[in-house]
Amino acid sequence: MSFLDTETFTTVVANTPLIAIDLIVQNDSGExxxxERLNAPARGFWFTPGGRIYKNESLENAFERITMAELGKLIPIHEAHFHGVFEHLYEDSVFGNHISTHYIVLAYVLTFPHDQIILNDQHNAYRWQSIDTLLIDPTIHTHVKWYFS
Structure with missing residues (x-):
């Protein structure tokens, strides 16, 4: 894996799409x-867990790293169902309003017990939401709603 310094990452975000994995995590009730996002883009909105793939990181390793960071448990990619490819465009970025963000997102569905989630530094809080309510709630980001429409 290759980690980028802030200056290089700023240039990357300003000039290229980022590849990411979003986790569409369902509990046993289908919620x-x-x-709740703490960082831009999508700061203040409710969003699915996920993260970007690093250069020279295999898809399988990225999935395991992201599930560990976002859910507190390493889950192999073969335990998830590939949902599709989505494109997320934002007018801002982690670097402010002067740089937009473009993500190509690989969305995966997996089932996870609701009592095993560990809060990380990307989210202020977690909640479980029914799909029907999710689709009409204005605090849930549009990009999340695309996964269910």
Missing amino acids: ILLG
């Missing part, structure tokens, strides 16, 4: 796990 979806959402986290």
Whole structure:
């Protein structure tokens, strides 16, 4: 894996799409796990857990790293169902309003017990939401709603 310094990462975000994995996590009741975003883009919105893939990181390793960071448990990619490819465009970025963010997102569905989630530094809080309520709630980001429409 290759980590980028802030200056290089700023250039990357300003000039290229980022590849990410979003986790559409369902509990046994069919509710979806959402986290309230602390960072831009999508700051303040409820969003599915996820993260970007690093250069030279295999898809399998990225999935395991992201599930560990976001859910507190390493889950192999073969335990999830590939949901599709989505494109997320934002007018801002972690670097402010002067740089937009473009993500190509690989969305995966997995089932996870609702009592095993560990809060991380990307989210202020977590909640489980029914799909019907999720689709009409204005605090849930549009990009999340695309996964269910």
